[in-house]
Amino acid sequence: MDYAIRDIRLADKGRERVDWAFQHMQVLKILRDRYEKNKPFKGLRIGCCLHITTETANLMVNIKKAGAQVYLCASNPLSTQDDVAAYLVKKEKISVFGKHGDSRKSYYENIKNVMKRKPHLIVDDGCDLISSFHRDDSLAGNIIGATEETTTGVIRLRSLAKNGLLKFPVIAVNDANTKHFFDNKYGTGQSTIDGILRSTNILVAGMTAVVSGYGWCGRGIAARFRGMGANVIITEVDSLRALEAVMDGYRVMPVSEAAETGDVFITSTGNTSVLTINEMKKMKSGAILGNAGHFNVEIDLAGLRSASRKRKVRECLDEYTFRNGKKIYVLGEGRLVNLACAEGHPSSVMDMSFANQFLALKHLKENRDMTPEVYRVPEDIDKKIAELKLAGMGIRIDKLTAEQKKYVNSWDMGT
Numbered sequence: 001m002d003y004a005i006r007d008i009r010l011a012d013k014g015r016e017r018v019d020w021a022f023q024h025m026q027v028l029k030i031l032r033d034r035y036e037k038n039k040p041f042k043g044l045r046i047g048c049c050l051h052i053t054t055e056t057a058n059l060m061v062n063i064k065k066a067g068a069q070v071y072l073c074a075s076n077p078l079s080t081q082d083d084v085a086a087y088l089v090k091k092e093k094i095s096v097f098g099k100h101g102d103s104r105k106s107y108y109e110n111i112k113n114v115m116k117r118k119p120h121l122i123v124d125d126g127c128d129l130i131s132s133f134h135r136d137d138s139l140a141g142n143i144i145g146a147t148e149e150t151t152t153g154v155i156r157l158r159s160l161a162k163n164g165l166l167k168f169p170v171i172a173v174n175d176a177n178t179k180h181f182f183d184n185k186y187g188t189g190q191s192t193i194d195g196i197l198r199s200t201n202i203l204v205a206g207m208t209a210v211v212s213g214y215g216w217c218g219r220g221i222a223a224r225f226r227g228m229g230a231n232v233i234i235t236e237v238d239s240l241r242a243l244e245a246v247m248d249g250y251r252v253m254p255v256s257e258a259a260e261t262g263d264v265f266i267t268s269t270g271n272t273s274v275l276t277i278n279e280m281k282k283m284k285s286g287a288i289l290g291n292a293g294h295f296n297v298e299i300d301l302a303g304l305r306s307a308s309r310k311r312k313v314r315e316c317l318d319e320y321t322f323r324n325g326k327k328i329y330v331l332g333e334g335r336l337v338n339l340a341c342a343e344g345h346p347s348s349v350m351d352m353s354f355a356n357q358f359l360a361l362k363h364l365k366e367n368r369d370m371t372p373e374v375y376r377v378p379e380d381i382d383k384k385i386a387e388l389k390l391a392g393m394g395i396r397i398d399k400l401t402a403e404q405k406k407y408v409n410s411w412d413m414g415t
């Protein structure tokens, strides 16, 4: 069995943390129990490119117990939890390629290692594995289809499909309601604050927090900042989302204006160059910058580096000093702050995202006639996951009565 991890001796520590996460993943547990017996993935190789976290480990175990051979590489060089990688290799005999702090070169070598196993199904987060198969399709012959975890990955896939280049069907797990309503909003919201606090221990109450992008992630981050007493400013480029932010009670203004007043800046747009050196020049000394979007392109680190001197001041926090003495701080090298500086989303929310991944893989395997397009997660799967999650939480809800069913399906019942 091949692997490339930091230290196999960390396996016991990893196991404890993976077990703890599993206690909060009721839906994955139901699916594990159900499919361990009839092994729907028997004979299949499944290649995954995901953040190597405790929650991912539980998804990997589910897929393996359902009969597949599993290969996992990291979807970000700073999100890998080395003890989890060791646990998967040593205790679960799963091939893992990823070390915390991998270089750009080893990051792509890890992806290549998964490609070489010629997977039948792919699970991706950010589309780096899928796009690698599109750049070099010599190893793509067996692929039945793929699933994609995040907004940025889905955007890249839609672009491939629009240009007629997509080679196999992909299910956009991110677009399931039981994914982005919860993972992007509550997961990113809470864990972004967690990442900021672990790296800085600042007091949120009374500070001015600027959140760029009021999409699913931005809404969650803004709400959690406000809940802890921050004054929150939103910057947006979409008029509808900006209006929503205004009516949710936030101040909305261009980023160039917000730059002058913010104490902490978090980007969550999935776009590039959101905080450029021009904004940084306007910021107060001591401003803290972080990014929650998928790629490390939202903060212009190259511009900042060329205008200042850098030194590491705490774990996950770099100080940049300008020639005039002004200081700017950057969290986690501009990579996903919640994963680089904390542990990522709480397992309870990843439970739903990964239940979607598991059932979407099963759907691809059972529907081999799907053409190369980007698909939504089937509605019945999405609904089932919501039902299972509520049941796992011990929450019961009402059912429509016969009278109510008739009423909501009729057109002729007025006053």
Ligand code: NAI
Binding pocket: 150, 151, 152, 153, 180, 183, 184, 188, 212, 213, 214, 215, 216, 217, 218, 235, 236, 237, 238, 241, 268, 269, 270, 271, 274, 292, 293, 294, 295, 336, 337, 338, 339, 345
């Ligand atoms: P979304 O599409 O719902 O929201 C993005 C928002 O950013 C949109 O409202 C858009 O108008 C706005 N925007 C785009 N360019 C902008 C600019 N220059 N200035 C201000 N606003 C701008 O996307 P979602 O789901 O919120 O995802 C955002 C990013 O976060 C993506 O890269 C996604 O992959 C990533 N993500 C990160 C997670 C994490 O764990 N940190 C979890 C889930 C998603």
